[in-house]
Amino acid sequence: MPAPWPRVILHADMDAFYAAVEQLDDPRLRGRPLLVGGTGPRSVVATASYEARRFGVGSAMPMATARRRCPQAVVVPPRMERYKEVSRQVMGAFRAFTPLIEPLSLDEAFLDLGEQAPAFPSPEALGQALKDAVRAATGGLTVSVGVASTKYVAKVASDFRKPDGLTVVHPTAAVAFLAPLPVARLWGAGPKTVERLHGLGLTTIGEVAAADRASLAAALGQAGHHFHRLAHADDPREVVTEHEPKSLSWERTLDEDITGAAAIRPYLRAAADEVAERLRRRRLRAWGVRVKLKTADFRLLTRQLRLAAPTDEAAALHAAGLALLAQFEMADPVRLVGLGGYELIDAEAPVQLALPLAPAPAAEE
Ligand code: DCP
Numbered sequence: 001m002p003a004p005w006p007r008v009i010l011h012a013d014m015d016a017f018y019a020a021v022e023q024l025d026d027p028r029l030r031g032r033p034l035l036v037g038g039t040g041p042r043s044v045v046a047t048a049s050y051e052a053r054r055f056g057v058g059s060a061m062p063m064a065t066a067r068r069r070c071p072q073a074v075v076v077p078p079r080m081e082r083y084k085e086v087s088r089q090v091m092g093a094f095r096a097f098t099p100l101i102e103p104l105s106l107d108e109a110f111l112d113l114g115e116q117a118p119a120f121p122s123p124e125a126l127g128q129a130l131k132d133a134v135r136a137a138t139g140g141l142t143v144s145v146g147v148a149s150t151k152y153v154a155k156v157a158s159d160f161r162k163p164d165g166l167t168v169v170h171p172t173a174a175v176a177f178l179a180p181l182p183v184a185r186l187w188g189a190g191p192k193t194v195e196r197l198h199g200l201g202l203t204t205i206g207e208v209a210a211a212d213r214a215s216l217a218a219a220l221g222q223a224g225h226h227f228h229r230l231a232h233a234d235d236p237r238e239v240v241t242e243h244e245p246k247s248l249s250w251e252r253t254l255d256e257d258i259t260g261a262a263a264i265r266p267y268l269r270a271a272a273d274e275v276a277e278r279l280r281r282r283r284l285r286a287w288g289v290r291v292k293l294k295t296a297d298f299r300l301l302t303r304q305l306r307l308a309a310p311t312d313e314a315a316a317l318h319a320a321g322l323a324l325l326a327q328f329e330m331a332d333p334v335r336l337v338g339l340g341g342y343e344l345i346d347a348e349a350p351v352q353l354a355l356p357l358a359p360a361p362a363a364e365e
């Protein structure tokens, strides 16, 4: 993958998912307007095939209204078990590309290609390979894919040319890509926000990007900052896999062995910065801090402690790291230095402060 991609994130969203599965399983339904949903008086449309969408019907519309607008549509009841089965095939196809998958629903996920991306000659080839893999795994279903360097832009991109779309937004083109889109496409902007933005005379994302950040914040509070950043294609959120990491650590095998605390301290500084950055990106905080040293003769030594409050700050991690370093006997040369946070919690979770605790027992492997 060419250099200017700081990272490669894909958003993939199956086309008319339930309806596409029904058309896959019953060839007579292919090419026809199809509504998936119940037929009771209070039923709504779960989804409509693209043939039916032309008649102005779509998800969440009362079934009665949809049938009035598109009387020739076939209506089938949902078969959730089958959709879950196909969803497993789809997610399985994604997993062949990367373990870093964040499913948002049965038919939609973010993929962080991180280190796998360079294996592909171009972002277009990568996106096409994903589409081909989904088609093969499901026996013929199409997925729309957005490729970008942030989650937000990838999500907007996957929706850009539906169905069977592939939209690649180069990082340097992201702001221009977003600019003409309506403010409703800002992630998290519901009807109320859209109304407020319109009240400020802002109807496109480009206008939000050009707006003064302070006045946006004055009108919308914290959300004003958030939307201003999104409009600049700035979205620090990481792809979060189903399984939260148990710990986040930084470690480095050194070019040459070093001896003594003074030589080790600069590495702890760098490690604390890196771990804090990664915690914040994942919206996590660590209760525990661990320092790991490997001696030149390959003994692994660790010391750990539990903080008085969970943190995502480099200064707190660094201070803990220095306190832990003081607990090692520093006579032997060291070939590896590491620092990690463990016992991670959601940064937004309410925190119950710890009772003062003695340091956790040191471990030695
Ligand atoms: N769904 C639902 N009720 C809704 C929205 C969706 O039951 N209000 C179900 C049916 C969809 C599936 O979830 O098939 C996926 O939702 P999407 O929003 O991705 O819609 P589709 O995949 O149907 O269409 P699109 O091609 O727009 O992604």
Ligand code: MG
Pocket: 013, 014, 015, 016, 017, 107, 108
């Ligand atoms: Mg979909």
